[in-house]
Amino acid sequence: MTASTLLLDAVYFALLIALGVPLGRYVARVFAGEARVAQRILGPLERVLYRLSGVRPDEEMGWKRYALSLLAFNLLGLLAVYALERLQGLLPLNPTGMGAVPSPVAFNTAVSFATNTNWQSYGGETTMSHLTQMLALTVQNFVSAATGIALVAALARGFVRKSAETIGNFWVDLTRSTLYVLLPLSLVLAVFLVSQGVVQTFNGSVTVATLDPAAPGAPGVGHQTLALGPVASQLAIKQLGTNGGGFYNVNSAHPFENPTAWSNFLELFAILIIPAALCFTWGALVKHKRLGWVLIGVMAGILIPLVLVASSAEQAGNPALRPMGVDDAASVAQSGGNMEGKEVRFGIGSSALWAAATTAASNGSVNSMHDSYMPLGGMAPLWLMQLGEVVFGGVGSGLYGLLMFAIIAVFLAGLMVGRTPEFLGKKLEAFEMKMAALVVLLPSMAVLIGTAIGSLVPQGTGTVLNPGAHGFSEILYAFSSTSNNNGSAFAGLGVTNVFYSAALGLCMLFGRYWVIVPVLAVAGALARKNLVPATAGTLPSDTPLFALLLAGTVLLVGALTFVPALALGPIVEHLQLHP
């Protein structure tokens, strides 16, 4: 690992926490209705929206109604995306004349964007019209992220309220998350990205002469078609909302989507800033400020070592190349290490950090190709997803996922100190355990079973491009990514056939809604309970000991569930390369 990589990582995490704290506190104020300045500016718009949609903002919902509103809204979004994709040929803002998206891909994409996964089995610039990109995909980028933040607010109410039947109003939470948090941040980021050269236009494409003149007789060469479109506006929310679905097929490795070192750092920063900030939001909402630090500590404490694993594995290079006399040492002239699938502009440090951050958060955007990573370098992102997307995780979803792990950790710890477990003053009983277990269980099940089917049926194995253990990793990665709503692709696997479109689509649905509903059920059940006063016999949840316990639970569950699968994928591949 080089000094520049370490410096980049250090600056990155320091800034993340430095800006995460104020942003997190701000989000908490938004939900408490105490963000005065923002409310003065955006309040009138918020009220107009409520009036137009007939929402009564002070109306409270029980958890079931909250869940139904959320599901109905998401289903509607899913149908809208599907319809726009299928009908885009007939609709305006289609300068390059794209036809209807094939139905398996359209279904897969609709699910993918509604669930905040942004798994892409299509190339954006060659499949989607501008209208689809803007009205279908970008809109879902906003509302799927807002859905996650809304859930955090609802769950917090479950912990804070005492003997209450309701957990807030979904429409209000959704509107506030979008209006006060996601829109302003996206606006600022988009403008900045445009300043760096990210394209933003309604034009379709331009054809330019290449620098290299055409070889005689070779048709078409000498000219190049450059796809253009409203990229910056989609890019900002794609990064901030842990969506990750790029405008271009190669995502943020594309020079128009990520032109400079500045744009790269900011896009990278945008991946984790909201998940990081929400830790502090949580601390403020449940009135245990130190808990915010514990949560971010757990997340960073798991992520940073894995960033280092990825960086050092990549920097170490490929031992198979060395006997051929390849110089893979880092120097002023080159990054060294394993540069296959990476942009020379970004090098190893930036690429490995992005790979780890994008899979830790359920973002899934990429600036390098994970399939080309060394086995252990690729295992870090793979395992980060398998941990259940709770290390930062999706906007909102990472935090509530981690809190479900906390329920399990607290349960065990409570038993070990001889008390019926309680978390933040709420007793944890069979119902909460059942729901938390579902949240932890279902995405893992989807990964394991999906991968098993994928590695048995011919439609699954037929599109695997690499032999042996690496091919297995490709299948495992696809199911890990979709079941945990990450959306990044390992590549090396053809996923546009009916089997993968359907199977991965289903995994995305399971991974999202079979988690959301139990989380809301927990919120509802907790809201109904009385608060237990803390005594010396209560296990405090805002201490390093608790952080250790929580991190241990996440890691142990992740390891015990996936070690056998990982052993047959990246681990054995690594051992084969390093006998």
Added chain:
Amino acid sequence: MRAEAGTPRRPLFEKALVRRAIGDSFRKLDPRRMARNPVMFVVEVGSAFTTALFLHAWLTGAGEAAPWFTLAVSLWLWFTVLFANFAEAMAEGRGKAQADALRRARKDVVARKLAEPRRDAKVEETASASLRKGDVVLVEAGDLVPGDGEIVEGVASVDESAITGESAPVIRESGGDRSAVTGGTKVLSDWLVVRITADPGSTFLDRMIALVEGARRQKTPNEIALGILLASLTIIFLVATVTLLAYSTYAVSATGRGTPVSMTVLVALLVCLIPTTIGGLLSAIGIAGMDRMVQANVLAMSGRAVEAAGDVSVLLLDKTGTITLGNREAVAFLPAPGVREEELADAAQLSSLADETPEGRSIVVLAKDRFQLRGRDMKALGAHFVPFSAQTRMSGVDLDGRRVRKGAAEAIERFVREQGGVLPAEARDRVDDLARQGATPLLVADGPRTLGVVHLKDIVKGGIRERFAELRKAGIRTVMITGDNPQTAAAIAAEAGVDDFLAEVTPEKKLEVIRKYQQEGHLVAMTGDGTNDAPALAQADVAVAMNTGTQAAKEAGNMVDLDSNPTKLLDVVAIGKQMLMTRGSLTTFSIANDVSKYFAIIPAAFASTYPELQALNVMGLHSPQSAILAAVIFNALIIIALIPLALRGVRYRPAPAPKVLRRNLLIYGLGGLLLPFPFIKLIDLALGALGV
């Protein structure tokens, strides 16, 4: 709270118990019973499956793995199930032994049924089994009480050793808080008229037998929640191992090397991964918790109550009997003006010589300590003793025309006035002073002459202050409840070191206090014996009724203390906590164990396809078969090894939660992670020596 609660009186492995438990372990293999415990049920299904695989391989000669290996694995899987059954049977056996002893007390006797609730009513002889609620019976000296009931008339000494194990007889009388009798106990003297309060089959003794036998054991809420966690883990591992077959098949076809992982190995891996250690010991821990209560002579009406005891955050403690000894002690003689202290001591001693109350005896002791005043023979002196009565509220002695009296201030004042004297103002002030300090003043007079005041003090039980301090560390608040005035209460509270006190408490106020604490989210424990305690007992989360108490109190509580020792509440809390801690610690241990098993089995399972995975064989196990067998054997033996811990419970000392957690995480978490490595290695070496 430490030693006595944690150590059962019965030795852990009694020969007869073990023999019976071994038999029971096989009887418990019945799948219908196993299905109650999903973790062990999976192991049983796995054992049956591998046995079938073995039979298939043996008969057809075409198995997926070597027949001897499949046989060895399936045998050890059966052992795993049997060991878990044995743990449960051992725990139950200890209860059963107790139940048998109780059953001997439940003899069918001839009851003398009375037509009317009077001693001289018409008697009809009938079998005790035919008695119903509301019947009235006569029980005379030498008779066994035919059923649970309330004394309507009479006073008698009763031998309750069949139930309490306490051989000293107790007095039972009608009215008041000592009016309940229990079926199976024996009246030693006098007679009682008893109104039966329980139908046969639902008497105290019946319930007790059912409880200790665990016949009607229901899962407690916490057991259910833990069960969900264990079932979830089992499902995860089930899926993780089943899908491994697909992955392995893919690996074989992609590399063209080796054979897919065998079913035998997959079942072995599954059993090693699912939390069999805690799954196998869970019910034993619960039963043992109840059993520890029984050993402490506390009868919990349900496992739920035992569990709640661990959660208690407020203890409401009656002052008298719990915090202070029931009696007071003389600590000083405070003479009236013009009286020598020795003179006062002499008179006080004289008036107390025949007084058998602890207070009276303490005066005699104090007089002896201060002035070497020896006891005198009352008869030789020709003295006449005047006993204490509720009307006079004083006692004393008539001797040579002297009338020496001691008693409550007002009573003595009246007595002095009747004798033509006047109570000196100084004595009056002394009395008020002492009362303010929380002490009990006793005036002594000789005829019209007031001699002075004896200072009687409530005696706080030895060591109670330390125990309260420990409880405070564990986050449990102690609240003293007393009918005394606030000054008295404050003084005792300060001396005993309770967190809070409530003075001048009536039974209704007790109920109110409990409700208030519960509203704040506390779990409240209390003890009580009187009928007027019943509403408060019913309201409290953990309510320990004294066995000497009334039937109403016993019905309202969820525990009965057979020793009727209110301080036992502290032990009850300890046992409850210990049970939860044992569960938590063994769960952590069980899960932490899995790491080592992966290291043993994963390289072995895929040795034919990916020999490179041998790099993970950190223990250097010598062959794939021995590695898998070693893991399976360790997994089975650890259950046996932990039975004593499950039955005894993990060590409990009151301490702040983080400290307890750190300790248990270190022992059971880190220990569970590391311990299996050397042991699996040792088993592997042993297997190697045997030629495996």
